[in-house]
Each structure stands twice: as C-alpha cells, then as structure tokens.
Amino acid sequence: MNKIKIILAGPRGKMGQEALKMIEETQHFELVAAVDSKNDGLQVKDLSGAPESMEAPVYDDMENCIQAVEADVVVDLTRPDIGKKHLELALNHGIRTVIGTTGFSNDDLKRLTALAEEKSTGAIIAPNFAIGAILMMKFAKEASKYLPDIEIIEKHHDQKLDAPSGTALKTAQLITEVREEKSQGHPDEKEDLEGARGAELEGIRIHSVRLPGLVAHQEVIFGGVGQVLTIRHDSINRTSFMPGVRLAVESVMNIEGLVYGLENIME
Ligand SMILES: NC(=O)C1=CN([C@@H]2O[C@H](COP(=O)(O)OP(=O)(O)OC[C@H]3O[C@@H](n4cnc5c(N)ncnc54)[C@H](OP(=O)(O)O)[C@@H]3O)[C@@H](O)[C@H]2O)C=CC1
Numbered sequence: 001m002n003k004i005k006i007i008l009a010g011p012r013g014k015m016g017q018e019a020l021k022m023i024e025e026t027q028h029f030e031l032v033a034a035v036d037s038k039n040d041g042l043q044v045k046d047l048s049g050a051p052e053s054m055e056a057p058v059y060d061d062m063e064n065c066i067q068a069v070e071a072d073v074v075v076d077l078t079r080p081d082i083g084k085k086h087l088e089l090a091l092n093h094g095i096r097t098v099i100g101t102t103g104f105s106n107d108d109l110k111r112l113t114a115l116a117e118e119k120s121t122g123a124i125i126a127p128n129f130a131i132g133a134i135l136m137m138k139f140a141k142e143a144s145k146y147l148p149d150i151e152i153i154e155k156h157h158d159q160k161l162d163a164p165s166g167t168a169l170k171t172a173q174l175i176t177e178v179r180e181e182k183s184q185g186h187p188d189e190k191e192d193l194e195g196a197r198g199a200e201l202e203g204i205r206i207h208s209v210r211l212p213g214l215v216a217h218q219e220v221i222f223g224g225v226g227q228v229l230t231i232r233h234d235s236i237n238r239t240s241f242m243p244g245v246r247l248a249v250e251s252v253m254n255i256e257g258l259v260y261g262l263e264n265i266m267e
C-alpha cells in the first residue's frame with residue numbers, strides 16, 4: 001500500500017505538534033514537508049516539540065512548498081486567515097486538503113465549495129475532529145426537534161483567535177436544518193450591558209468563554225416546560241482530535257468536492 005504523502009501547515013502549534021506525533025505513529029502516512037512561516041530551510045525534527053526522527057523540509061510559504069514537494073494531502077492547523085488562504089492555494093494546485101483550522105464564514109464555505117467542485121479536488125473542513133463532539137452535535141440536532149429553545153455555551157483556552165468556535169457555529173447550523181427560526185426569551189427583553197445575551201444565529205444564542213486552563217468544551221442547553229436537558233462535551237487534551245485527523249486524511253483521498261463536518265464521512 002502506498003503511503004499518503006502529507007504536507008502539514010502549523011507544525012509548532014498545539015494541534016500541529018500532536019499531528020506530527022500521529023503522522024509518525026501511522027504506518028501508511030508520510031510527512032513530506034511542513035509549512036511554518038518562521039522556520040524556512042530547517043528540518044521538521046529541528047522544530048520545538050517535533051519528533052526527532054522527522055526528516056522533512058520546512059518551507060515558510062505554502063505555494064513554494066507545493067511546487068517543490070510531491071504531496072497527496074495538505075493538512076492545515078494554523079489560524080483562520082491562513083487556513084482559508086492555504087485551502088484556496090491547495091485546491092488551485094489540485095491537492096487534496098484537510099482543514100482543522102476554524103473561523104470559516106458561510107460566504108467562505110460557499111466560495112471554497114465552488115472552487116473544490118471546479119477543480120474536481122477533495123477537501124474536508126472539520127470544525128471538530130473529536131468523535132465525542134460529533135456525537136454531541138448529532139444528539140443536539142435530534143433533541144432540538146423536541147426541545148426547540150436552545151442556548152450554546154462554548155468554553156476554550158484564552159489563546160483562541162475566533163469566536164464563536166467552529167464547533168458552536170456548526171452545532172447551530174445543524175440545529176437550523178431541523179428547527180424553524182424562532183426568537184427565544186421574553187419579547188421585551190433588552191441588554192443593559194451590550195453582549196449580555198451572547199451572539200445570535202437564527203434565534204440560537206451562543207456564549208463564548210475564554211480562560212486559561214480550559215481546552216475545548218461545549219454545552220448545548222435545551223429548556224422545556226419544567227425541565228432542562230444539557231448535552232455536554234469536553235476535550236481534556238488535544239489527543240482527542242487525532243483519530244479524527246487520521247480519518248479525514250484517509251477519507252479525503254476518496255472524495256471529490258468539499259465536505260464540511262466530520263459527521264459526513266463517519267460510518
Ligand atoms: N478542528 C478541530 O478539531 C480543532 C481545530 N482547532 C483549530 O486549529 C487551529 C490551530 O489551533 P492550535 O494548534 O490550538 O493553535 P496554535 O496557535 O497553537 O497553533 C497555530 C500555529 O500556526 C502557525 N502559523 C501561523 N501562521 C502560519 C503560516 N502562515 N504558515 C504556517 N504556520 C502558521 C503558528 O505559528 P506562530 O506561533 O509562529 O504564529 C502556530 O504555530 C485553530 O484555528 C483552532 O481553532 C484546534 C483544535 C481542534
């Protein structure tokens with residue numbers, strides 16, 4: 001079996017370091033290069049937190065990297081503005097891509113879906129790679145059919161750049177597929193302090209907490225008459241995401257077009 005040749009963008013990041021370990025431990029994966037804006041010309045093994053055995057070149061620019069190296073899949077774990085740029089570049093070169101980076105708007109998704117189709121190239125954008133988080137979203141969608149008054153509280157470490165989280169947005173989007181838009185709370189409610197009621201997506205309130213000590217957590221709270229249901233997921237550490245990254249890399253080899261959400265490729 002041929003190994004899947006991977007370019008990883010963001011190898012020094014919290015997710016990037018875990019992904020390097022996962023790639024090293026996966027026999028049918030091979031890291032062929034990394035993209036790191038600050039370490040052009042080094043070897044991956046020289047980067048802080050990288051496994052010592054990883055002999056692959058580092059490029060500071062995705063375009064140069066794609067032109068220099070033969071790869072099957074680009075995996076991006078960087079930051080919102082860069083993830084979009086890398087996906088567009090990879091698609092334009094006809095290279096399959098797995099994006100874990102969050103911060104994609106609906107307009108971004110529409111534009112990139114059209115580009116993936118035009119280039120007949122597979123791409124997966126996964127707002128959350130953790131199986132438990134996918135189940136939380138699935139169960140929340142189901143519960144919303146019966147308990148349509150919903151608020152989402154997502155909690156993350158304080159280095160996170162985007163708010164709300166990609167997971168919260170995806171959860172709300174899945175719920176809107178089965179729930180009519182509805183306004184919640186008292187019709188005359190008013191915020192005495194701006195933002196007190198959180199962000200709003202088709203009537204669903206989303207609250208973002210950012211604190212040191214947190215990793216990635218979400219509660220979807222359903223209110224009914226005389227009862228409250230809470231569906232909660234916690235990523236205790238970033239190894240929780242790695243089986244999902246592995247699955248996405250394997251799956252993207254066999255798809256055409258852009259898939260948004262790991263639930264679409266899970267059996
Ligand atoms: N889908 C999922 O399940 C998950 C998604 N995420 C998302 O993944 C992304 C990364 O998260 P995390 O690892 O925690 O973040 P980190 O900030 O720890 O890592 C991001 C890394 O990207 C690097 N980077 C920035 N610009 C570039 C560039 N132009 N080229 C290459 N690398 C670059 C940064 O380098 P420098 O420090 O030098 O700027 C940094 O090392 C975020 O968008 C986050 O929301 C996170 C966890 C799970």
Ligand SMILES: O=C(O)C1=N[C@H](C(=O)O)C[C@H](O)C1
Binds near residue numbers: 127129167
């Ligand atoms: O930035 C993070 O850490 C995470 N980002 C993703 C998101 O925005 O939902 C996934 C997970 O929550 C961790």
